[in-house]
Amino acid sequence: MENILVNKRNKIHPHKFALWAAMASITMMFGAFTSAYIVKQAAGNWLEFAMPVSFYISTLLIIISSVTLHISFSSFKIGNQSRYKSMLIVSLLLGVAFVIFQYFGWTELYAKGVDLKGNVSGSFFFLISGIHALHVIGGIAALIVATLHAYTLKFNVTEKRINRFDLVLNYWHFVDFLWIYLFIFLIISK
Amino acid sequence: MANVTIHEEDVLIREQGYDDHFHAHHHGDKYQTNFIFHYIFSMDHKIIARQFLITGIIWAIIGAAMSVVFRMQLGFPEESLTWIKPFLGKWIVVDPSTGIGKLAPEFYYALVTMHGTILVFFVLTAGLSGTFSNLLIPFQIGARDMASPFMNMLSYWFFFLAGIVMFYSLFLSTGPFSGGWVAYPPLSALPQASSGSGTGMTLWLVSLTLFVVSVLLGGINYITTVLNLRTKGMSLWRMPLTIWAFFVTAILGLLSFPVLASGFFMLIFDRSLGTSFFLSDIFIAGQALDRVGGSPILYQHLFWFLGHPEVYIIILPAMGIVSEVMAVHARKPIFGYRAMVYSILAIGFLSFIVWAHHMFMSGVNPFISNFFVVFTLIIAVPSAVKVFNWITTLYGGNIRLNTPMLFCIGFVSMFISGGLTGIFLGNSAIDIQMHDTYFVVAHFHIVMGVAAFFGMFAGIYHWFPRMYGRFMNETLGKVHFWGTIISAYAIFWPMHYIGMAGVPRRYFSFDTFDAFKHFTEMNKFITVFAIIAFFIQLVFVINFFYSIWYGRKMKTKNPWNATTLEWTTPIEPIHGNWPGNLPVVHRWAYDYNKDEREFVQQHIPLKEGEVGDH
Numbered sequence: 154m155e156n157i158l159v160n161k162r163n164k165i166h167p168h169k170f171a172l173w174a175a176m177a178s179i180t181m182m183f184g185a186f187t188s189a190y191i192v193k194q195a196a197g198n199w200l201e202f203a204m205p206v207s208f209y210i211s212t213l214l215i216i217i218s219s220v221t222l223h224i225s226f227s228s229f230k231i232g233n234q235s236r237y238k239s240m241l242i243v244s245l246l247l248g249v250a251f252v253i254f255q256y257f258g259w260t261e262l263y264a265k266g267v268d269l270k271g272n273v274s275g276s277f278f279f280l281i282s283g284i285h286a287l288h289v290i291g292g293i294a295a296l297i298v299a300t301l302h303a304y305t306l307k308f309n310v311t312e313k314r315i316n317r318f319d320l321v322l323n324y325w326h327f328v329d330f331l332w333i334y335l336f337i338f339l340i341i342s343k
Numbered sequence: 344m345a346n347v348t349i350h351e352e353d354v355l356i357r358e359q360g361y362d363d364h365f366h367a368h369h370h371g372d373k374y375q376t377n378f379i380f381h382y383i384f385s386m387d388h389k390i391i392a393r394q395f396l397i398t399g400i401i402w403a404i405i406g407a408a409m410s411v412v413f414r415m416q417l418g419f420p421e422e423s424l425t426w427i428k429p430f431l432g433k434w435i436v437v438d439p440s441t442g443i444g445k446l447a448p449e450f451y452y453a454l455v456t457m458h459g460t461i462l463v464f465f466v467l468t469a470g471l472s473g474t475f476s477n478l479l480i481p482f483q484i485g486a487r488d489m490a491s492p493f494m495n496m497l498s499y500w501f502f503f504l505a506g507i508v509m510f511y512s513l514f515l516s517t518g519p520f521s522g523g524w525v526a527y528p529p530l531s532a533l534p535q536a537s538s539g540s541g542t543g544m545t546l547w548l549v550s551l552t553l554f555v556v557s558v559l560l561g562g563i564n565y566i567t568t569v570l571n572l573r574t575k576g577m578s579l580w581r582m583p584l585t586i587w588a589f590f591v592t593a594i595l596g597l598l599s600f601p602v603l604a605s606g607f608f609m610l611i612f613d614r615s616l617g618t619s620f621f622l623s624d625i626f627i628a629g630q631a632l633d634r635v636g637g638s639p640i641l642y643q644h645l646f647w648f649l650g651h652p653e654v655y656i657i658i659l660p661a662m663g664i665v666s667e668v669m670a671v672h673a674r675k676p677i678f679g680y681r682a683m684v685y686s687i688l689a690i691g692f693l694s695f696i697v698w699a700h701h702m703f704m705s706g707v708n709p710f711i712s713n714f715f716v717v718f719t720l721i722i723a724v725p726s727a728v729k730v731f732n733w734i735t736t737l738y739g740g741n742i743r744l745n746t747p748m749l750f751c752i753g754f755v756s757m758f759i760s761g762g763l764t765g766i767f768l769g770n771s772a773i774d775i776q777m778h779d780t781y782f783v784v785a786h787f788h789i790v791m792g793v794a795a796f797f798g799m800f801a802g803i804y805h806w807f808p809r810m811y812g813r814f815m816n817e818t819l820g821k822v823h824f825w826g827t828i829i830s831a832y833a834i835f836w837p838m839h840y841i842g843m844a845g846v847p848r849r850y851f852s853f854d855t856f857d858a859f860k861h862f863t864e865m866n867k868f869i870t871v872f873a874i875i876a877f878f879i880q881l882v883f884v885i886n887f888f889y890s891i892w893y894g895r896k897m898k899t900k901n902p903w904n905a906t907t908l909e910w911t912t913p914i915e916p917i918h919g920n921w922p923g924n925l926p927v928v929h930r931w932a933y934d935y936n937k938d939e940r941e942f943v944q945q946h947i948p949l950k951e952g953e954v955g956d957h
Contacts, residue, residue: 167490167571174563174597182601185648189605189641193620198636270617273636277620280612 166316169323176327179288183281183331187338190277194342200272201343205261208282211254212336215289218247219329222296226322230315234308241303244325245296248289255286281335285328292328295321355946356911360924361575363487384500386492389916391499392478393810396803398499398506399470400884406461409454411877416446418870420852434518448851449538452521455849456539457513459524460547462792464554465509467657469502471799472596475660476565476589478806482909483583485574485926487919490567494560501557505550512546520547523849525646528621528639532613535627545614552607555600562600565593574908576928580684581945581956583907583932584677587684588663591691592656599652599695606645613637643705647698654791655694658758659687661798662729665751667932668805669733671905672748673740674941676933679732686725693722703771704778712771719769726762730755741936746820750801753828754794760832761790764839779849782842785835793831800824800883807887808902809909812916813894819886826879833872837865906944907932931956 193199225240259279262268267275299321302314385391412431415424425444428435434450437443477495481488489495512519521539522530526547534541569590573582582590609620619637626632670677677683699707699715733755742748764786767773777783800823807815842848846859853859901910908928912920926946934943938953949955 165571167567170571171490171494171563171567174566175559178559178563178597178601181598182605185602185605185645189609189620189645192644193638193641196638269612270619273619276612276618280609280618280620284608 166319168316169320172320172323176324179327180331183285183335186277186281186284187335190281190338191342193273193277198272200267200274202262202265202267202275204340205258205265207254207258207261208336211251211258212332214247214254215251215329215332218244218251219326221247222322222325226318229310229318232310238303241296241300245293245300248293248296248325252286252289252293255282258282278339281339285332285335288331289328292321292325295324356921356926357923359927359948360921360946361927362924384496386488386496387918388477388481388488388492388495389810391495392474394499395469395473395477395502396810398503399466399474400887402461402465402506403470403880404884406458406466407877407880409458409461411874412446413451413454413458414870414873416451416851418867418873420854449521450518451851452523452537452849453518453539453543456521456523457509457519460509460520460551463524463653463657464551465502465506467791467795467799468558468596468653469554471795472589472592472656472660473499473502473561474799475585475664475802475806476561476593478810479585479909480565480568480589481572481920482809482912483586483907483932484569484572484577485908485921485928486568486572487921487925489564490572491564494564498557498561498564501553501560505553505557508546508550508553512543512550515542515546517541517543519543525643525650526610527646528610528613528642529625532610532621532642533625533627533632534614548607548611548614552604555604555607558596558600562593562596565589566597569593574925574928577945580681581928581931583663584666584680584683584687585660585663587687588659588666591687592659595652595656595659595691595694599649599656602645603649606642606649609645610642640702640705640707643702644698647701648695650701651698652691652694654787655690657791657795658798659690661754661795661802662687664798664802664805665733665754666729666736667907668747668801669736669751670933670935671805671903672743672745672751673737674743674935675736675740676935676937677732678735679728680931680933682728683732686728689725690722693718693725697722700769700771700774703774709771716769716771720766723762723766726758730759730762745804746815746817746824747801747805749821749824750797750804753824754797754801756828757789757794757797757831761786761788761794765790776845777842779847780842781838781846781848784848785838785842788838789831789835793827793835797827800827803887805903806909807890807894808897811891811894812897812914813890814897814902815890815894816886819882823879823883823886826882827876830872830876830879834869834876837869841865901944904942906934906942908945911944911946929955 221240222244225237225244228234228236228240259282262275262278267278269276269279299318302317306314381387382390385394412424412427415422423443424435424446425437425442428437428444431446431450434447435444436447438445477489480486509519517538519539520526520531520543521537522544526544530536530540531544534544569582569586609618612618613620613622613634617634619634621639621642622632622634622637623639624631624635666677666683697715697719699711700719703712703715733751737752764782768777768783768786804815804820807813841862844859844862846853846862853862897914900912900914903910908926911926913922928945929948930943930945932945934945935941937943938950
């Protein structure tokens with residue numbers, strides 16, 4: 154059955170295309186959240202609060218992780234095994250650190266008295282960043298699988314493995330860009 | 344003679360087909376090793392299509408039976424319903440002194456809610472586009488299967504799971520959700536709001552969240568397959584209109600269902616985590632609720648941003664099926680192929696910018712309403728183009744008036760009747776009188792309920808031989824058609840009058856309203872025809888299941904003399920669809936009565952000097 158996908162006339166691997174379609178779908182969901190945010194904000198009764206410091210750190214971490222994962226991918230393609238493995242591990246750890254710093258940010262907000270049940274602006278903040286974090290955790294799961302493959306499978310640069318890694322890389326860049334959008338959105342539209 | 348032709352076609356695919364190094368496994372491959380993986384956890388698009396279809400039929404029977412029960416209440420409120428107590432149990436309240444059984448009002452609302460949810464999502468979304476997208480996309484574009492057969496299987500099983508959860512909620516002691524299929528807060532957001540708002544609503548949300556996952560998995564697959572797995576020569580402009588319709592439907596689903604999901608997440612937060620996205624200024628038994636700052640209108644925006652594309656998710660596949668089936672049985676090329684495609688695209692685009700016409704009376708700014716009125720009325724343009732093209736396709740055709748064709752014509756009739764009332768409702772000023780009345784009920788039942796069912800029936804009767812290798816009974820099919828179209832008009836036509844007079848929908852009883860007393864006889868009339876319509880559908884169900892095993896056998900590959908690729912596959916379907924090479928496409932899908940030839944299939948090369956395509 155694999156060969157139904159091997160079609161020399163395709164410009165893009167069907168699985169990668171499917172992933173992009175899924176990303177469009179996820180984008181629509183966050184588009185709905187942020188639109189609802191704008192509508193609700195315009196209706197008034199809106200609490201303003203400063204973005205916690207941890208969120209700046211986490212944003213930096215996830216940007217770096219995107220870069221390291223990209224390095225890992227290009228190292229894999231040219232057959233540089235050690236850089237591929239080390240950069241993959243670094244990306245995974247940075248991804249986990251991102252979620253941890255998001256959690257620190259949430260506790261900072263709670264300490265300041267902004268909680269989920271209070272003003273709707275706080276509810277939106279936790280909702281948007283929380284559901285984004287769930288998508289990052291999905292990416293971390295994919296990175297864990299990629300890392301396990303890196304250390305258990307025999308190092309072998311094949312078309313199939315490049316495609317599979319490419320999928321992980323695309324999704325990881327996506328949650329990174331998604332967070333940058335959400336972060337800028339949350340800062341601007343306070 | 345016919346055999347010789349078929350033989351030549353076989354040679355054509357074998358010798359000139361596209362070799363994708365596929366190897367057919369005569370004893371089944373790893374996807375078809377045993378009963379469980381062949382028929383249950385199948386990854387073959389043809390089996391998954393049948394799974395969607397049969398699950399959809401079961402849900403349609405349940406949903407229709409519910410409508411008969413609440414129509415009994417509306418048509419014959421004085422009659423005793425004690426005889427259905429064995430089925431509905433405590434929801435039929437029997438007066439001990441008289442022995443007269445009455446439907447419990449809260450269960451009436453639950454029935455109305457479930458009827459809407461089941462029909463819109465489970466039958467007309469999953470049952471219609473799930474069935475035919477799965478069956479026809481790989482067949483008609485010349486692909487071995489979907490881009491991801493595994494995701495395709497998951498799509499069905501998420502739908503199945505959603506169905507199980509919803510089915511379970513019917514048997515809760517507090518009843519299923521009863522706040523309307525649109526699930527507006529606060530009825531949906533506060534568990535204490537009504538008996539169905541507790542566990543019933545929780546299960547409703549779980550079920551529909553699973554359903555959204557199913558739609559997204561399916562949709563991603565359909566889009567990817569159409570864009571990436573077309574066989575050689577199958578350019579976008581050579582695709583049959585069915586594929587265009589399923590493709591745009593999948594895009595609509597992919598972009599609108601996540602918005603519904605975001606609304607559901609916020610609803611779940613409001614219900615379970617104490618947020619107030621949709622709640623404000625609510626008094627329960629004189630006590631103010633301590634949840635403030637939210638807006639119920641916000642939910643309506645999120646819901647209808649899905650809800651409006653959803654009605655096109657329902658009707659576009661039906662339109663695609665009708666275009667294809669009509670061309671085959673009128674023995675004419677579809678009139679205005681490109682115009683049909685452009686109008687599908689235009690309808691798809693417009694469907695995203697008209698959602699607030701469902702909310703004219705919800706407190707939306709009347710100036711903003713104008714914007715939505717204009718775009719809503721513009722949808723009439725591509726719709727009229729399509730209707731014009733269907734009628735022109737029929738004009739001068741060599742029409743075979745068989746069951747699939749009858750349902751196509753019935754579809755066009757229904758679409759016109761229901762579409763015209765849409766022009767009334769799309770005007771925000773007229774909507775002040777019409778909103779929430781039986782006029783709305785009549786409008787959407789005709790245009791997206793009955794019409795979509797007619798498209799579905801046309802597809803089932805037409806592609807039944809491709810699914811099961813046998814034909815459905817033609818006489819029973821005609822009985823089914825005439826019974827359905829007569830009773831459908833008898834049910835919904837009078838509703839327009841009732842609605843114009845201002846009778847509100849969703850009311851349990853009109854006893855206390857003097858103004859509505861004289862509609863009693865009309866309501867009886869509607870109920871009688873609703874019951875007839877229900878039993879006529881049983882004719883279809885019996886015909887369907889009888890024909891699977893005992894129908895007339897399909898003896899040739901292409902019994903309808905159609906041009907599309909699904910009729911070049913073996914009579915006994917195989918995994919991978921074509922035994923050797925894939926067919927190569929040389930022409931568009933509508934070469935009927937061309938240059939003295941009755942029909943020319945898509946994989947037959949152009950003759951010297953012949954002008955291809957349209």
